[in-house]
Amino acid sequence: MKRAFDPLEPELMDRPQPVTPELEAYLRNLVSFNRYFGSYRLVRKFLAQWLAPDRNYRVLDLCTGAGDIPRLMVDWARAAGVTLRIDAVDFHESTLELARRGSQGYPEIQLLRGDVLKWETKETYDLVICSLALHHFSDEDAVVLLRRCRHLSHRFVLVSDLERSELGALGVQLLTTFFYRLPMTQADANTSMQRAFTFGELRTLAEAAGWENFGHMRFLFCRQALWLDERTAGDIPAVAAVPDVLPCPT
Template sequence: MREVQLAERMDDPQCDLQELNQTYAQFGAVNGLVAGWRQVYRQFLRPRLLASRPNTLLDIGCGGGDVPRALARWAARDGFTVRITAIDADARAVAFAGAQPPVSGLHFRQAMSGDLVQEGQRFDLVISNHLLHHLTAPELDALLADSEVLCSGLGSGLVVHSDIQRSPLAYLGFRAGIAPLFRGSFIGEDGLLSIRRSFTAAELRGLAPTAWTVRTLIPFRNLLMYEAPGRG
């Protein structure tokens, strides 16, 4: 059962800023080990990119910004132009991400998905990484509703919310093989809490609206996906 009462250290407004920034700095390495975005890019995102015009992508809850930076790099190497908006509700995350070396076409801002809906913004692709397990049930419903609206513009119209798949094996593997590699940050402690707060694939399917699908990737990864009607 999900342990939603657990609170991650990095979500505490009063947490140590040095440790928090070290956590953001280490996200790139830990996500490279466990998050599988290279596969997601190759299998789901790259086939929808168009060479004939700039593509647009929204990253919701971008944290330290390592995922949108990687996507921008991979797309550029493949010859695509992608304009990426990366948002986070936490000003500390946006400050850290914005202080890193700039990447062409990548913009960070403090905002929530509902803010962009109100602004009338639309994107070809909408993603998030390790966001779902942070949300309450009403927040999850709101995120999915916002995502459907935000990806309804011209273009591919695809949403991919990627998160941890909860299992005892994931917990033991992270504790033994990943957590010891990251010191001076919240990665080890919060990573274990994240697994305990996360969904199984069956739980996510039970919560997802009809138009949404859940795919799984090895190891221990859920992809909650939505394709805008009429898009191929």
């Protein structure tokens, strides 16, 4: 199954558009995908591994979309006695507007508009995270984004995404046929799986971005993650040992 990426045909969510009921429904579906199909569980595992109670951390979330990953992190941190300050960056103003509406009551989160391939800041971050976004980019830009993640963090980096496979494509097709039937969701969900990277391709991109001694593993529901941990040079046995880490058949 070859990667099908056309920079002249962006996913529907990446096209300029106003805030509409369809966009709101689409983002609700994205949040549902994240909640029920592994993204939240994956992020929580790394937060529990890396962040200690009674400590303060600066976090950067790139390509934040609906802003649900920052909200998830704050909810986890509040319960764990951890203090987070999160900058969440996205390029699309309409998406950010909806993320702002959903993030009321989360003063820990600052939502910012910017191109993640060029976005600069004087801040340095304990953790840089990018969830389910890498497949929106060409191979070349994906390398740039991975390089940016490494540059902006002085401690931890977590990049998670889909893993492209025929089994995953079939699963997405079934989900969008019977459950997530919004046309925008149907179109983008299937396109996302076609544009995702295989396990080997993602590892090659990380190496091209200059990552060394990094972790890379498959997770449930055709998810995969790359990570860097300055304390252990990418060797994190506690995460590697979790029982819900599975291969995604090609």
